[in-house]
Amino acid sequence: MGKVIFYGAISLDGYLAGLEDQLDWLFQTDTGVATTYEAFFATIDTTVMGRKTYQEAKKLMDEGPLYPETTNYVFSHTRKDPLPDATLVASDPVAFVSALKQEKNVWVVGGGSLLKPLLEADLIDEWFIQIAPVLLGEGKPLFEAGDYARRLTFVETKQMGELTELHYVRKAEQTSE
Template sequence: MARVVFYGAISLDGYLADQDHSLEWLTTNPGDNSDDYERFYQSLDYTMMGRKTYQGAQAEMGKVNFYPDTENFVFSHQRLDLIDGFELISGDPVRFVQNLPADKTIWVVGGAGLVKELLAAELIDEWWIQIVPILLGSGIPLFLTQERKQQFTLVETRQFGQFAELHLKKKSE
């Protein structure tokens, strides 16, 4: 099975996006992680995201392939008109990940629902979470309610401008 990673920014109160699914709060805060992001992105083979994450990214980036160097999968049970370079998957994301080649890496770009399913199956191997010093008050949380406790090992913390990044790995039993 492929290595599964999450890389993304959240507000100080744990939200991926505000209540309108907007990332404006993220783009208006001074972070400086472009070198780290490029290194991270070059290590990937695939991306996966939910419908709302895809639609938010497309609204932000336009009708160009915003991940041109990877195979990109959008999970949705709704029919979508995707831009070139993205493939619609309506099946089980856990089974999908379990069937990927072991020598590949897939980035869970987002979708709290996708994160929840993969986390429940204990499939996310590594996390890079950038924390932005803003309280949104409400929105789309990174972590939805889980059925059981999971622990991680802190690998490293770094600062990028106003962002604090946590690098975590799944704790070995």
């Protein structure tokens, strides 16, 4: 059995991106010499992401291939044209990711609207959240409002230059609080 993992950076006030999907704040953040990305990525078989996340990632990669080492899925209800490096998915993300998790380690790349139903279905097994020392004031939140209250188990923190990485795993049993 695989697992579903969120790995990504947010601003100190909880945003994945600016209102227009800007990530300049992240690229202006000094990550120091070492990050956890390479070790994390070596454990991943599959990526899932929303259409906007895919489009922004492609821009950042100068339209080059996106994660050629993995199988990639992009959730979209509007885009119909084939993608060169990912498979479009218009079905329910909970059922789709649940099936992938049976055999694969799945990286939820983003964004918040894809993450919300996965959270509500309690599908996220592990979290790696890097916090950048910047306040955006507005933008695309990591956590959209939803029905997913739960407590996680702390694993560790790591300092990577100006980023602080929080690592959590799902608690084995949830109790009401």
